Amino acid sequence: MENIDRGLLEEALIASATRAITYLRSTYVSREPAGIGKSGDLSREFDVVVEDLIFKTLREYFGEIRLVSEERGIVGRGSLMAIIDPVDGSVNFEAGLPIASVSIGIARNSKQVRVGDIEAAVVAEVFRDVVYFYDKLRGFKALGMKAKRKYPPSNIVLGYFESVESFRPYIRLPEITNFKPKLRSLGSAALDIVYVSLGIALGFIDARAKLRNVDIAPSIAIANSLGAKAYLCNGENAVDIAIDDIEKIECLVVGYDDEIARALLKAVSSERILGY
Structure with a gap:
């Protein structure tokens, strides 16, 4: 990505996911309903708080940025855009079932952005210290575990x-x-x-x-x-x-x-x- 430090891109995404997960693991988490999100699903307060944390963190690194998200829809503007699911597996999280994640992708902001245009992405597990990170130029890596592609895959x-x-x-x-x-x-x-x-x-x-x-x-x-x-x-x-x-x-x-x-x-x- 032109004019973007790839190390900074990685740092921003991992910092955003880490702050989100720190909150989700804290004693301050609220599971109260927060209304209907832009996606049409019921939002909980933890969904909104995590989304705000991610948006704030990305703005600290990149300044203005456009956000496409589960809870608020489309907000902000800038040369970059982020696509976010603050808590993927929110039903699990609310119930205490240990499968949930924070998911963030970054792409250039334009009129016809597609999944293939994502420059970097992170999927971070909420209940384990494992983060999966991808950079279009640097490839994939996992933090917190040795992730090797298994062959053959499990049945x-x-x-x-x-x-x-x-x-x-x-x-x-x-x-x-x-x-x-x-x-x-x-x-x-x-x-x-x-x-x-x-x-x-x-x-x-x-x-x-x-x-x-x-x-x-x-x-x-x-x-x-x-x-x-x-x-x-x-x-x-x-x-x-x-x-x-x-x-x-x-x-x-x-x-x-x-x-x-x-x-x-x-x-x-x-x-x-x-x-x-």
Whole structure:
């Protein structure tokens, strides 16, 4: 990124995530409702506080910056933009289940910004001292653990399966592919996608039409850099998802590699063709 120190970019993202997680682990966290966020979901006070902490920290490093976020929608302006999910897995966090993350991506601010334009991204685990960081020029690294891409990937498919319709693609997998995976639902899409890219699972499916681009954009940038592939269920490459405004994601599959991703896509598409 022109005129930006890559070290400063990394420092800013990790500092933002670290401050957010420090608050989430503190005794000051409020779980009270804070209204309906711009994404249309119920916001808790911890969502709003974390988003404000991230925005404030990024402004300390970069000055004016445009924010596209789960809670406030689009605010600010500047040559850079940040796409943020302050607490991905907020239902887990509220319940005390230890799977949640803070997700931030940085790109140049323009009219048609896409996931593939993300210059740097961070996904930080709330309940473990582990941070996954990506820089378009410097590549991927994990802080707090030795992260090596596993091969072959674990025979697990992650996702959200809250209805019969969203569960059917998983049932179809053994019928139309050679996969007979185990099923797990963790509750943090950003972490699910990073885990797939590291081979902790072989794939991720979400056919609920509840995800938004702010939920998954930074993690897809990370996953793509590691060789994982993500597709919308219409076949569009997920790196082409627009991120300059909040958008709903109707259906998403992520595979450890392109072959797996296309097999998952085939399972989901077959259900849609059958009219389920």
